[in-house]
Amino acid sequence: MTTLRLVELTVDNVDDACDLKVAKPQRDYVSSVARSLAEAYVQPDIAWPRLVYAGKKLVGFVMAAFDPDNPTDYYRSYLWRLNIAAKHQKKGYGRFAVEAVLAEARRRDAASVTVSWMPGKHSPQPFYLRLGFKPTGEIDDDGEIVGRIQL
Template sequence: MTALRLTEVTTGNVRDACRLAVAPHQQEHVALVAQSLAEAYAQPDVAWPRLIYADDELVGFVMGCFDPDCPIEYFRCGIWRLNIADGQQGKGYGRFAVEAVLDEARRRGSDAATVFWVPGEHGPERFYLRLGFRPTGRIVEGQVLGRLEL
């Protein structure tokens, strides 16, 4: 049985994190991990970046956001990024990571979480819908805004 875990980004794993790549047909749907880490560095009190390991293999990256006082409701709690490595999708790693962010949201007292996705054939819409997120009807900078009540 594979042991899944999230870990913080450290000096010992940041290079591996930056090399993590999604499948070529998904590159237009997600930001590079290096870009996400730069955004996390600029907002350390809000961003919650974590690496996803299956046993000792790096298989993905997830970044939650927690800013309960943000004046924009959909930025108060949610998933900013999810990158699963090329060849690693369909193994439950993304679900594990999203559930971990949602657990952290509940621990922090959030009552809902949001996520944005780029619509399209190879986009993550079906994945997020299966996890219970529902489109809000809003499109923000070309991305669908989904919401899940906790």
């Protein structure tokens, strides 16, 4: 079985990370890796960006926000971005990335992790529901459905 692991961004992998693409119809549902990294750059104390490798292959990007003092409860321990490359989807890599974020949140003594998603035809909603996130009934500032998983 291929070993899955998270890797930090470095000068050696950042170009490949920025080339990572989800399928075209999915691009309305998630920001590019480059945009996410720019957001991480201006919030280094909060952003937790990682690459997902299957063996030697780069297959995805995940970024969490850990911001325990955020006035908005659902941004305190938040699965911010998740991009699995189009050709590597449906192989369990998305689940691995989410579970890695949950593990990091546990390490930081968080009680739950939230995520938000846009509903629609190519939405990640079924994926998050399958993994156990439950809609909280809230809609965030971008009009996205907020989901939470207890740890």
